[in-house]
Amino acid sequence: MNKTLRIGTRGSALAMSQSSTVAEELERAGYATELVRVSTPGDRSRAPITEIGVGVFTSALRESLAHGEVDVAVHSFKDLPTTPDPRLSLAAVPVREDPRDALVARDGLTLGELPPGSAVGTGSPRRVSQLEALGLGLEVRGIRGNVDTRMRKVTDGELDAIVLARAGLARVGRLEMITESLDPLQMLPAPAQGALAVECRVEDVDTEHLLQSVMDDSASRTAVAAERAMLAALEAGCSAPVGALAGVVEDLDEDGRSVQRLSMRGVVATDDNELLRASATGETTAAEQLGRDMADQLLDARAALLDGPGT
Numbered sequence: 001m002n003k004t005l006r007i008g009t010r011g012s013a014l015a016m017s018q019s020s021t022v023a024e025e026l027e028r029a030g031y032a033t034e035l036v037r038v039s040t041p042g043d044r045s046r047a048p049i050t051e052i053g054v055g056v057f058t059s060a061l062r063e064s065l066a067h068g069e070v071d072v073a074v075h076s077f078k079d080l081p082t083t084p085d086p087r088l089s090l091a092a093v094p095v096r097e098d099p100r101d102a103l104v105a106r107d108g109l110t111l112g113e114l115p116p117g118s119a120v121g122t123g124s125p126r127r128v129s130q131l132e133a134l135g136l137g138l139e140v141r142g143i144r145g146n147v148d149t150r151m152r153k154v155t156d157g158e159l160d161a162i163v164l165a166r167a168g169l170a171r172v173g174r175l176e177m178i179t180e181s182l183d184p185l186q187m188l189p190a191p192a193q194g195a196l197a198v199e200c201r202v203e204d205v206d207t208e209h210l211l212q213s214v215m216d217d218s219a220s221r222t223a224v225a226a227e228r229a230m231l232a233a234l235e236a237g238c239s240a241p242v243g244a245l246a247g248v249v250e251d252l253d254e255d256g257r258s259v260q261r262l263s264m265r266g267v268v269a270t271d272d273n274e275l276l277r278a279s280a281t282g283e284t285t286a287a288e289q290l291g292r293d294m295a296d297q298l299l300d301a302r303a304a305l306l307d308g309p310g311t
C-alpha cells in the first residue's frame with residue numbers, strides 16, 4: 001500500500017498526542033501518514049460529560065471515517081460507546097498505558113494524607129463513588145476541562161487535589177504532577193482506561209491488516225474486551241457507574257506448567273452509593289464471557305441487596 005494514510009484526530013493535546021503516536025508507529029513501519037483535525041461537539045461544549053452523554057468525543061470522528069474523509073480514527077478507548085458501529089472495524093488496540101487513576105494534590109500529598117474536609121475535584125461518577133466509599137471525609141466536587149485546566153485548580157489553590165487518568169498525564173508529558181497512583185483495589189479505573197482504539201472502515205481490509213500487524217497488542221485487546229463486555233452487560237441492567245480492570249497473568253496448570261489466564265476485578269455503585277465488588281479469572285480465549293460473568297455476579301449481588309435479608 002503506498003497511498004498516504006489520513007489519520008483523523010481531535011485537536012486537544014491529549015488527542016493530538018495519541019494520534020501522533022499512531023502516526024509515528026506507521027511511519028516507522030514505512031507508511032506515509034497525515035493528521036486531519038476533526039472538531040467534535042464534546043470539544044465545543046463546556047457542559048458536564050454526564051449531561052452531554054457518551055460518544056460526544058468520538059462520533060464526529062467516526063462519521064468522518066465512515067464517510068471516507070479519513071482512513072484511520074484514533075480514540076481513547078474508554079470514550080467509545082459499547083454499541084459497535086457496523087461500518088467500522090477495530091483494527092488495533094496498541095499496548096495499553098498504565099490504566100490507573102492518579103491523584104494530583106497540593107504539597108505532594110497522597111490520598112491518605114489529605115485531611116478530612118479537603119476539596120477533591122473529579123467529574124466522573126465512578127471516581128466520586130469510589131472516593132466517597134473510602135470514608136476519608138473528602139469533599140468531592142465536580143470539575144471538567146482539559147488536563148491543564150483541571151490541574152490549574154490545584155496549582156491555583158482552588159482545590160486540594162484532583163483525580164484523573166494517569167494515561168492522560170503520561171500522554172501530555174505531565175507525569176511529574178502525580179502525587180499518588182491509586183491502587184486499583186481502592187479505585188478501579190474505567191473500562192478500557194489507558195487503551196487506544198484504532199479504527200478503519202470495515203471494507204478497507206488493506207488498512208485493517210496493516211494497522212493490526214503494525215500495532216495490535218493481543219494482551220491489551222483481550223483485557224479491554226473483558227472490561228467492555230462487563231460494561232455492556234451492566235449498561236443493559238442499570239445505569240450506575242462502573243469500574244473494571246482485567247489483565248493477562250501467568251498462572252500454573254495442574255501439571256505445574258505455566259499458562260496465561262485473564263484476571264479481572266469489577267465494581268458498580270448501587271443507587272444509594274454502596275459499592276459492589278467482584279473478582280474472577282478465566283481463559284484468555286473467553287474474555288467477553290468473563291466480562292459478562294462478572295456483570296452477572298454484580299447484578300445478582302445488587303438484586304440480593306434490593307431484596308433485603310431474609311427474603
Ligand SMILES: NCc1[nH]cc(CCC(=O)O)c1CC(=O)O
Binds near residue numbers: 078163
Ligand atoms: N473522559 C476523558 C478522558 N478520556 C481519556 C482520558 C485519559 C486517557 C485514557 O484514559 O485513556 C480522559 C481524561 C481522564 O479521564 O482523566
